[in-house]
Amino acid sequence: MASSSFQAPRGTSDILPEDQPYWSYVWGTAASVAASFGYERIDTPIFEETALFSRGVGEETEVVEKQMYSFDDLGGDSITLKPDGTAPVCRAYIQRGMHNQPQPVRLFYQGPYFRYERPQAGRFRQFHQFGVEAIGDASAQVDAEVIELGWSWLASLGLTGLSLSINSIGDGVCRPGHLAKLVEYFSEREDGLCSDHKGRYRSNPLRVLDCKKAPCVSVSGGAPRSVDDLCDDCSDHWDELRRTLDLLVGEGALSGYEENARLVRGLDYYNRTVFEYEPAERKGQSTIGGGGRYDPLIEILGGPPTPGIGFAIGMERVLLNLKAQGVSVPGGPVIDIVCVHIGDAAHDRMLALASGLRATGRTVIVAPMGRGMRSQMRYANSKGARYALILGERDLENGVATLRSLKTDDDQTEVSLDPAVIAEASR
RNA sequence: GUGGGCGUAGUGUAGUGGUUAACACGUCAGGUUGUGGCCCUGAAGAUCGUGGGUUCAAAUCCCAUCGCUCACCCCA
Numbered sequence: 001m002a003s004s005s006f007q008a009p010r011g012t013s014d015i016l017p018e019d020q021p022y023w024s025y026v027w028g029t030a031a032s033v034a035a036s037f038g039y040e041r042i043d044t045p046i047f048e049e050t051a052l053f054s055r056g057v058g059e060e061t062e063v064v065e066k067q068m069y070s071f072d073d074l075g076g077d078s079i080t081l082k083p084d085g086t087a088p089v090c091r092a093y094i095q096r097g098m099h100n101q102p103q104p105v106r107l108f109y110q111g112p113y114f115r116y117e118r119p120q121a122g123r124f125r126q127f128h129q130f131g132v133e134a135i136g137d138a139s140a141q142v143d144a145e146v147i148e149l150g151w152s153w154l155a156s157l158g159l160t161g162l163s164l165s166i167n168s169i170g171d172g173v174c175r176p177g178h179l180a181k182l183v184e185y186f187s188e189r190e191d192g193l194c195s196d197h198k199g200r201y202r203s204n205p206l207r208v209l210d211c212k213k214a215p216c217v218s219v220s221g222g223a224p225r226s227v228d229d230l231c232d233d234c235s236d237h238w239d240e241l242r243r244t245l246d247l248l249v250g251e252g253a254l255s256g257y258e259e260n261a262r263l264v265r266g267l268d269y270y271n272r273t274v275f276e277y278e279p280a281e282r283k284g285q286s287t288i289g290g291g292g293r294y295d296p297l298i299e300i301l302g303g304p305p306t307p308g309i310g311f312a313i314g315m316e317r318v319l320l321n322l323k324a325q326g327v328s329v330p331g332g333p334v335i336d337i338v339c340v341h342i343g344d345a346a347h348d349r350m351l352a353l354a355s356g357l358r359a360t361g362r363t364v365i366v367a368p369m370g371r372g373m374r375s376q377m378r379y380a381n382s383k384g385a386r387y388a389l390i391l392g393e394r395d396l397e398n399g400v401a402t403l404r405s406l407k408t409d410d411d412q413t414e415v416s417l418d419p420a421v422i423a424e425a426s427r
Numbered sequence: 428g429u430g431g432g433c434g435u436a437g438u439g440u441a442g443u444g445g446u447u448a449a450c451a452c453g454u455c456a457g458g459u460u461g462u463g464g465c466c467c468u469g470a471a472g473a474u475c476g477u478g479g480g481u482u483c484a485a486a487u488c489c490c491a492u493c494g495c496u497c498a499c500c501c502c503a
Contacts, residue, residue, distance in 0.1 A: 062501050129503055314503030373461055381463040392461055
């Protein structure tokens with residue numbers, strides 16, 4: 001590996017052919033599970049106006065403050081590679097007038113996201129998410145539907161040992177009061193907080209609850225819980241959510257859930273319901289996906305007041321766990337036939353046969369030029385081909401070729417130089 | 428942004444001061460006349476991440492730097 005050669009940028013990776021079966025399995029399953037819930041695919045641009053994120057995700061979030069890939073384009077506009085999927089989808093909802101469709105509008109998406117961070121296991125600068133948004137319905141039943149959808153996908157992939165945590169963080173009515181109580185609680189116990197949060201609990205007390213360091217964990221254990229401070233509306237919503245989830249658990253659609261008062265989310269747009277999916281092994285990243293309700297967001301982005309809820313699940317994290325659990329996925333493409341040719345005339349004739357065979361649906365490779373027959377046969381074998389189709393000068397005169405099976409010993413037949421015949425023989 | 432570990436052919440490794448840096452897998456070419464897998468032979472492929480220092484002598488010791496990786500933070 002010469003140091004002068006290029007490398008993929010830090011935190012990015014190539015998805016090599018050997019990995020593609022995993023990706024298409026996971027992608028494909030996501031699309032079909034989402035479709036089975038009546039969700040429709042949407043693709044938004046890779047980049048958006050910077051302000052969409054600073055306003056939508058929140059000026060003071062970690063993501064906006066120090067993780068965005070932003071730049072001025074040649075026209076002088078500030079552009080940002082999307083760090084998040086929800087804000088762009090909401091932008092599209094507003095811009096494309098989706099409030100004129102039957103509500104809620106159910107959408108799903110999959111694609112790359114960008115955050116400038118120090119990479120580690122399951123965390124990259126370019127990563128991929130499968131996400132879902134249900135916009136235009138404030139009921140707790142939609143929360144449960146979204147939660148079930150994500151769970152259903154993860155389970156259908158073959159992942160085991162997953163867990164689901166839920167919480168309610170209140171809304172504009174009750175959250176201010178709760179935050180004030182939290183600040184008061186922490187101010188009385190400031191000495192017990194970890195060094196990171198001693199001075200910072202005032203600006204964002206919720207962060208302390210999320211802190212995994214021993215001091216903060218023990219202090220926040222007794223902290224006021226947001227679910228205890230919910231206003232009537234939020235409280236009803238919370239009760240209704242749990243009732244619906246219990247129903248789903250009873251039906252076996254969910255294996256269970258945990259109420260976690262310490263669960264908060266790092267993006268500002270969340271309110272009421274928040275949730276996370278956690279993998280069996282807590283090595284590396286402890287969350288493979290999460291989401292929540294974001295009722296204020298559409299209005300913040302300039303649309304009519306419209307409730308919404310969604311989740312995003314990290315593809316790389318799903319794949320990490322899939323591989324760790326040894327889940328097997330459908331294999332990649334199989335080469336049906338490698339065309340082995342002896343002599344230029346045979347090669348030229350092979351080209352026509354190969355296209356004819358491809359037209360019948362066969363996957364065909366013509367062996368490399370300039371190699372002996374033995375070498376071409378070895379090539380065919382190492383490509384894992386099912387058959388070698390052998391054509392030499394002698395055969396040209398006789399109008400036949402040899403179709404040799406590479407999966408069974410000494411199994412070959414003569415075939416005429418007709419794609420339909422060869423396709424049939426290589427069934 | 429903070430800390431730990433690691434950097435030798437495409438991949439995985441050996442080599443801890445001394446002649447042309449080794450092995451396996453992989454790649455390519457051969458093993459007689461038109462046939463793969465196993466086996467055999469051969470070839471290509473590494474300025475030992477980079478720069479500097481110590482030494483008669485450095486992949487090997489020291490320093491710096493870059494990169495990779497793991498963790499913290501945060502999140503998917």
